[in-house]
Amino acid sequence: MNGVKQPSNSAANKNPEWNNLLLHVKETQELYRTMNDIYEDTVYGMISRLLGNQISNFFKLEIDTTSHSGEYFTLQTDTVSIMENITFVRVTANSGVNLAMGVQHYLKYYCKCSFTWTGDQCNILPQLLPQVDGTIVMPISATYRYYMNVCTFGYSTTWWNFTRWEREIDWMALNGYNTPLAFVGQEYIWYYVFEELGLNQTDIMEWFTGPAFLPWNRMGNVNQWGGPVSMDWINGQKELQQTILKQMRSFGMRPVLPGFAGHVPPALAKVFPHANITQVGGWGPFAGSFLLDPSDPLYKSITKLFINLQTATYGTDHLYNFDPFNELDPPSNSVTYLYDTSSNMYKHLLEADPKAVWVLQGWCFVDAPSFWKLDQTKAFLSGVPVGGFLILDLWSDVIPAWNATQNYFGHYWIWCMLHNFGGRTGIYGRMPFISTNPIEAKKASPNMVGIGLTPEAIEQTSVVYDLMSEMSWRTEPVNLTQWMTDWSERRYGKIVPELVEVWVSLSSTVYNANEPQARSNMGAPFSFVAFRPGLNFRNNVWYDLEIIYKAWSLFSSVSDPYVLSTETFSFDVSEITIQALSNYFLEEYYELEKAYNNSDSQGIQRVAMNMLSAINQMDEIASSQEVSLVGKWTMNARSWASVNTGSSSGSDVENDTLSYEFNARNQLTLWGPNHSSLHDYAYKLWGGLIKDFYYVRWATFTKYLLNCVENQVPYNSTEITDQIIEVELEWGLGTNIYPFEPSGSTFNISKQIQSTIKIPDSSDSSYYYYDDDVVVDYYPINNQ
Numbered sequence: 001m002n003g004v005k006q007p008s009n010s011a012a013n014k015n016p017e018w019n020n021l022l023l024h025v026k027e028t029q030e031l032y033r034t035m036n037d038i039y040e041d042t043v044y045g046m047i048s049r050l051l052g053n054q055i056s057n058f059f060k061l062e063i064d065t066t067s068h069s070g071e072y073f074t075l076q077t078d079t080v081s082i083m084e085n086i087t088f089v090r091v092t093a094n095s096g097v098n099l100a101m102g103v104q105h106y107l108k109y110y111c112k113c114s115f116t117w118t119g120d121q122c123n124i125l126p127q128l129l130p131q132v133d134g135t136i137v138m139p140i141s142a143t144y145r146y147y148m149n150v151c152t153f154g155y156s157t158t159w160w161n162f163t164r165w166e167r168e169i170d171w172m173a174l175n176g177y178n179t180p181l182a183f184v185g186q187e188y189i190w191y192y193v194f195e196e197l198g199l200n201q202t203d204i205m206e207w208f209t210g211p212a213f214l215p216w217n218r219m220g221n222v223n224q225w226g227g228p229v230s231m232d233w234i235n236g237q238k239e240l241q242q243t244i245l246k247q248m249r250s251f252g253m254r255p256v257l258p259g260f261a262g263h264v265p266p267a268l269a270k271v272f273p274h275a276n277i278t279q280v281g282g283w284g285p286f287a288g289s290f291l292l293d294p295s296d297p298l299y300k301s302i303t304k305l306f307i308n309l310q311t312a313t314y315g316t317d318h319l320y321n322f323d324p325f326n327e328l329d330p331p332s333n334s335v336t337y338l339y340d341t342s343s344n345m346y347k348h349l350l351e352a353d354p355k356a357v358w359v360l361q362g363w364c365f366v367d368a369p370s371f372w373k374l375d376q377t378k379a380f381l382s383g384v385p386v387g388g389f390l391i392l393d394l395w396s397d398v399i400p401a402w403n404a405t406q407n408y409f410g411h412y413w414i415w416c417m418l419h420n421f422g423g424r425t426g427i428y429g430r431m432p433f434i435s436t437n438p439i440e441a442k443k444a445s446p447n448m449v450g451i452g453l454t455p456e457a458i459e460q461t462s463v464v465y466d467l468m469s470e471m472s473w474r475t476e477p478v479n480l481t482q483w484m485t486d487w488s489e490r491r492y493g494k495i496v497p498e499l500v501e502v503w504v505s506l507s508s509t510v511y512n513a514n515e516p517q518a519r520s521n522m523g524a525p526f527s528f529v530a531f532r533p534g535l536n537f538r539n540n541v542w543y544d545l546e547i548i549y550k551a552w553s554l555f556s557s558v559s560d561p562y563v564l565s566t567e568t569f570s571f572d573v574s575e576i577t578i579q580a581l582s583n584y585f586l587e588e589y590y591e592l593e594k595a596y597n598n599s600d601s602q603g604i605q606r607v608a609m610n611m612l613s614a615i616n617q618m619d620e621i622a623s624s625q626e627v628s629l630v631g632k633w634t635m636n637a638r639s640w641a642s643v644n645t646g647s648s649s650g651s652d653v654e655n656d657t658l659s660y661e662f663n664a665r666n667q668l669t670l671w672g673p674n675h676s677s678l679h680d681y682a683y684k685l686w687g688g689l690i691k692d693f694y695y696v697r698w699a700t701f702t703k704y705l706l707n708c709v710e711n712q713v714p715y716n717s718t719e720i721t722d723q724i725i726e727v728e729l730e731w732g733l734g735t736n737i738y739p740f741e742p743s744g745s746t747f748n749i750s751k752q753i754q755s756t757i758k759i760p761d762s763s764d765s766s767y768y769y770y771d772d773d774v775v776v777d778y779y780p781i782n783n784q
Contacts (some may be wrong), residue, residue, distance in 0.1 A: 035252075036063035039096030042250040046100055046170045050115060051122065058126050060090045061099055068094065071140035073102030077132045087129040096252035098140060100173035101473075105138065112490040115174060116462035118575075118627060119567035123493050140176065141442070142472040144450030146256075146392060146414050147177035150321070150361070153184065154215040154667065155423045155457035155682055159636035159660075162243050169244070173251045175469040179450070180248060181321060182255035182314075185241030186218065188234050189258075189310045194265060196305060203267035205229070211640070212663035219326040220263035220291065221283040225672060226663045230656050233640060238313065245314055256359050257310060259320030259349060260303045262292045272298055280328050285676045291324070291331070294344035300351065307352035318355040319390070325364050329371050335379035342383030350388075358384060361454075362413070363394040365401040374405070381409050392416050394454050396437070397430050407445045415441050416452035417468045419523065422682035423457020426524025427548070427579045429464035429511040435478035438471045457682070459627055460575075463487055463503070464511065480507050491572070492563045498554040499563075502576075506551060509543050527582040528589050529615060529694050530683035532724055533701030534717060535593060545583045549759050552580040556751050570746045574625045577750040578685055581618045584757060585611055592702070601709045608702035615695045617753045623687030623739065624746040630668070630689040631738030637664035658735065665732045669693065674725050688738040693731045697724050 040061045047056040060078075068074075073093035079085050091102035107113040110130045113122035157165075172180055187208060194204050209217040210226025211233060217223060248255050269277045269290065276293035283289075292299050310316070324330075324345065330338065349356045365372045372380075381389065391413040393402045402413055415438045419429065442448050451471050458465075467483065484503040489495050513521065525541040555573050563569050588611045595603030622628040641656035668689060671678035685694075704720045707713060 035250075038250055039063050039099065039252050042096055042247075043099045043103065043173070046173060047103060049166075049170060050120070051124070055124070055126050055129075058086070058088055058129055059103065060088055061103075062090070062092045063094065063096070063099065064092050065094045067092070068137070068139075071095070071098060071143060073098045073105070073138050073140070075102050075106055075132055075136040075138070076134065077129070079131065086127065087131055089129060089132075095178065096250065097145075097173050097176060097178040100170075100251060101140070101176040102138070104174040104176075105136075106132070108490055109486075112493065114466075114487075114490045114568060115171065116466065116568070117171070117459040118462045118571040121491060121493050121566045121568045123562070138473055140473045141475055142450040144179050144390065144414055144452075145175075145177045145472045146179045146181070146416065146450060146452030146454070147172055148181040148183075149394075149418070149454040149456050150181070150183065150215050150219060150323075150326075151422075151456040152181075152215075152458060154212055156459060157184075158212050158214075159633070159640060159664070161636075161639075162240060165240070165244050166247060169247050169251070169253075172248075172253070175466075176472050177453070177469075178251075178253050179319065179452075180253055180255055182241070182245060182248065182257055183215070183218070183321075184244055185237040185239075185314070186258045186310075187214065187229060188238035188241075189306060189313060191234055192309060193302060193305045194268070197268065197302070198271045199265060199267050203265055207265035207267070210659060210663040211637075212667040216283075218258065218263075219323055220261065220280070220289045220328055221326065222286045223266070223289055225286065226659070226666060230652065232652075232656065236640065241314060249315075249317075254317040254319060256319040256321050257314060257316060259322035259356075259358065260299075260306045261322035261324040262294060262299065262345070263324075264290050264292050264302075266290050268292070278331055280331065283327060284678050285672045289328075291328075293331075294341055294348065299344070300348045303348040304352045307349070307356075311353070316353065318353055319357050319359050320349060320353075321359040321361070323361045323364070326361065327364070327367055329368065333371060333376055335375055338376055338380040339383045342380045344383075346384045346388055357390050358388055359390045359392065361392050361394050362401045362405075362408070363392075365405060366395055366399050377405050378409055381405075381411055384411075386410050387412070390414065390449075392452060392454060394418055396441070397434055400441075402441065402445055402448070407447055410447060412447050412449045413445075414450040414452045415448055415471075416454040417464075419453075419455045419464060419468075420460070421456050421522045423455075423460065424524060424526070424530070424681075424683055425460070425578065425685035426527060426582070427461060427506070427510050427575065428513060428521070428524035429461060430513050431464060431467055431480060431507050431511040433512075434464070434468050434471065435480060435483075439475060439477060463491075480504075483507075491568050492566055494560065494562065496558060496560060496563055498557055502551045502554050505547065509547050513542060527683070527685060528586045529582055529618065529685065529690070529698075530680055532680060532721070532728075533697050534721070535596070535715065537589065539586065541583065541586065545587070548576065548580050548583055552576050552750075552754060556747075556754055564747060571625055571627070573750050574621050574628065574746050577621045577746075577753060578618055578628075581614050581621075581753070581757075582685070584759065585614045585618075588614065592705070596705050596709065596715075599709050601706060604702065604706050604709060608698075608706070611702065612695060612699055614757075615690060615698060617756075618685060619687055619690035619695070620744070621746065621749050621753065622685055622690060624742050624744045624749055625687075626740075626742045628684075628686050629738065629740055629742065630684070630686040631740040633668075633684075633686070634661055634664045634738060635740040637661055661735055662733065665734065669728055669732055674729065679728075687742075693728070696727050696731070700724055700727055 040063060043061055044056050047059055076090050078088045089106055091099055093099040093102050111124045191204055205228035207223055208227050208229050209222055209224060211229060213222055213226045245255055275298045276296040277290050279288045280291050281288050346358055349358060365377055389411040391408050391411050393400055393413050394416050395418040396415045397417040402408055417434055438451050453468060481504055484507045485500050488500045488503045492499060521540055528537055531537060555576055588607055592607045595607055626632060637660040638657050640660055641653050667682055668684055670676050671681050700723055708715050
């Protein structure tokens with residue numbers, strides 16, 4: 001078996017293999033050379049959506065692929081005098097995405113504007129646009145800027161319509177992401193591929209999961225659960241994907257489409273009884289799925305059918321993501337088997353698309369290091385020539401694989417920040433690390449060709465994603481104190497000393513999770529509010545809780561009318577309040593355990609009242625933010641039952657409504673069947689869910705503890721867990737309509753809550769001892 005050719009010590013762009021990979025970029029530029037006007041018009045449209053048509057007239061945009069080599073944008077202002085000075089902003093770039101990135105740079109660093117998932121702040125007027133001294137020329141060091149995780153299409157985007165997608169694509173462009181994952185609508189392709197191969201509708205539909213679980217169906221982890229999807233869903237998603245891709249490409253983005261990883265419906269083995277199909281091991285609470293060996297001639301046929309139909313339906317930019325062994329052990333650890341597997345998969349892909357590049361998640365090498373030892377990893381990667389893989393180092397911010405695999409044995413790879421798992425609510429990040437390590441990694445690994453964001457869910461902790469997005473053009477470490485000061489100014493429209501103090505403090509503490517904590521936490525510390533109630537929980541908070549309480553107090557002291565009016569400040573108040581209440585709940589939980597261990601029934605009642613009151617207050621503050629409403633999630637799910645009802649009867653729509661509502665609720669809570677080991681994996685501290693789900697669980701539990709003490713009944717974990725599962729099932733099967741519009745003033749609610757909370761004495765340091773086993777023990781699977 002031949003080894004993988006190592007790149008030379010010279011810059012990556014001098015390697016022949018690198019030139020082959022860059023050929024895709026060049027060909028895309030040639031293909032769209034006549035589309036420069038489209039790129040420019042698309043960016044003008046983005047500016048109009050963000051700032052209004054009036055201001056967009058003061059931007060002069062130009063695509064220029066000849067003036068500068070590589071990825072870049074330039075920025076300058078011209079001033080003309082027509083009774084008064086009028087500023088025109090000129091942005092030039094080599095692509096639509098980079099043009100948008102230049103606009104973002106001007107808005108961030110000159111206009112002090114902020115556009116994020118959690119609110120916008122931009123208070124500018126055409127006649128007061130600030131000037132730029134000279135011409136700013138910004139080389140973009142990252143050729144590839146990748147965005148999204150396979151799981152994001154379950155935890156965040158499942159129920160989106162195009163209005164929401166258009167906003168997200170604008171956000172991608174502003175932040176320079178030119179290589180987005182585009183996984184919507186692939187069930188349309190799978191359906192007709194397997195129908196062509198002789199499967200009937202029942203065979204195929206029983207393979208698909210429900211919409212909220214499709215990412216794990218696509219990766220071969222879960223079949224059928226929460227399904228089936230309807231043909232209306234499949235057709236509606238196809239139309240949505242076509243619109244998404246058109247918009248992405250109008251910015252010059254190169255979307256990554258799915259490829260065939262070998263996962264097939266069980267019924268395929270009946271139609272092709274001699275095909276080499278095996279059932280691989282189970283995943284969490286779910287039975288193993290079925291894998292077609294790539295050496296089988298049928299694998300080549302399916303790859304060709306899939307790529308051809310997908311290209312006809314969605315077009316192609318020749319980038320394909322597929323992961324045959326995502327949290328699934330391969331059938332054999334033989335190096336020959338692993339080499340042949342990747343080699344055959346790539347060979348079949350090239351036969352279907354000679355320009356194809358295989359975009360591989362490097363997660364398996366981190367998730368299962370006991371299987372993927374160096375020899376196994378090298379064998380699998382060696383099956384594909386350098387330039388054939390583009391590897392996503394999925395969790396570079398915590399457990400990178402690139403430096404444990406000899407730089408992926410020469411393959412080109414992307415430094416990615418995963419940051420969160422399941423989108424669980426909580427303040428967390430590794431800002432000092434992400435502000436330096438991508439730069440250090442690039443110096444150490446010449447075959448690192450980009451940066452990426454690979455969160456399992458989005459719409460949270462905007463500050464971390466803002467910083468990480470800038471690492472595509474930064475070549476020197478960030479001064480975090482200055483950066484956080486600038487962030488605070490553009491976040492709220494002006495400098496407020498109290499808020500600068502908060503952000504600078506958080507950047508070196510709460511947003512500075514060091515390696516052991518971050519490795520075990522898998523993101524933010526788990527909120528005890530969202531734990532299925534029980535005894536002997538272990539604290540996984542690494543910072544002094546007083547930091548959050550102080551930040552909460554400083555937020556409450558703000559009085560500037562403009563700042564108070566911004567949606568960005570309002571969201572941040574809600575986020576810090578929810579985190580403070582979560583931490584307060586944690587401390588009260590330990591008081592509850594003390595009271596129970598001391599058989600103190602009055603103590604149990606007193607502490608239970610504090611805990612349940614905190615949960616109610618958390619619900620009230622969450623309900624003041626639209627992004628934090630469970631009613632928005634469930635409403636969007638139900639809306640898909642009536643999106644495309646031309647061929648549906650009333651009963652079909654009703655059935656779809658019930659199915660999608662169940663999907664939305666089950667993913668947030670049980671994540672599978674009753675005794676699923678994944679329960680609460682994707683918890684969200686959202687208004688409505690907090691009071692009707694988490695509150696009821698804890699009320700049931702504290703009542704049970706009180707009964708045990710008062711009646712001297714032994715604590716029985718099985719008994720109380722069964723009671724709580726009944727609560728969970730009742731909510732999961734519910735159909736009540738939750739509010740989908742926010743209510744109340746976030747700032748006033750927060751201040752009122754703060755006046756009622758008695759913060760525990762932080763001198764008792766027992767609350768702050770970190771136990772690095774808590775989440776690792778709690779979740780047997782790392783990247784659900």
